[in-house]
Amino acid sequence: MEFSEKVLVLRVGTFREADCWVRFFSPTHGLLTAFAFGGRRSRKRFCGCLDQLSLVHFRVSQGRQEYLCLQEGTLINGFELIEGSSCVDPKNYDEELGTKICVIRMRNEVWKLLGFVLQWAKKGIKPEENRLEL
Numbered sequence: 395m396e397f398s399e400k401v402l403v404l405r406v407g408t409f410r411e412a413d414c415w416v417r418f419f420s421p422t423h424g425l426l427t428a429f430a431f432g433g434r435r436s437r438k439r440f441c442g443c444l445d446q447l448s449l450v451h452f453r454v455s456q457g458r459q460e461y462l463c464l465q466e467g468t469l470i471n472g473f474e475l476i477e478g479s480s481c482v483d484p485k486n487y488d489e490e491l492g493t494k495i496c497v498i499r500m501r502n503e504v505w506k507l508l509g510f511v512l513q514w515a516k517k518g519i520k521p522e523e524n525r526l527e528l
Contacts, residue, residue, distance in 0.1 A: 395462075396455040397423070400470060403448045408434070416444060416464060418452070428454055428462035443467035447507060 397420075404425075405417040414433045419425055433440050443450045449471040457463045479492035 396453075398451070398453040400449060400451050401426075403444065403446055403450055405446060406444050414444065418450070426454075426462060428452075428464045429457070430464040430467075433464065439466040440464070442469045 399420060399422060401418040401420045403416060403418045407415050407417075409415045409429060412433075412435045413429060413431045415427055415429050416433070417425070417427050430436075430440060430444065433444055442448070443452075444467070448469060451468045451470055453465040453467070454462050455465055479495045481487045481492075
C-alpha cells in the first residue's frame with residue numbers, strides 16, 4: 395500500500411533516538427499512525443512538517459511488516475504561536491507571573507486554531523475562496 399495526499403498532523407511522539415511516530419488524519423484513509431524514520435533529524439524530508447495541527451502533503455508507504463512509513467512531507471499550512479509579556483518598569487517584572495500570562499494567552503490562541511481546524515475537517519479549504527482580489 396502506498397499513497398500520497400494532504401493530511402492533518404494530530405500528534406507526534408519520539409521513537410528511538412532519531413525516529414518519531416506521527417498520528418494524522420487522512421480524508422480517504424481516516425486516522426493513521428506512521429513512523430518517520432530519521433524524522434527528528436531530517437531537515438530535507440520533513441522540514442516543518444512534524445508539528446501538531448499542520449496541514450501536510452505526506453507520501454506514505456507500507457514497511458516490511460504491517461506498519462506505515464512516511465517517506466517525505468511538504469508543509470502546506472502550519473500554525474505558529476508566539477507570545478510575550480512585559481511590564482512598564484523592568485524592576486517590577488516577575489518572570490513566573492509573565493510565564494503564567496503567556497501560557498494563558500497561548501491556550502486561548504490554541505482554542506481559536508482548533509476551531510479553524512474543525513472547519514477544515516467539516517468543509518475543507520477551497521483555494522479560490524481564500525484569495526484576496528485587490
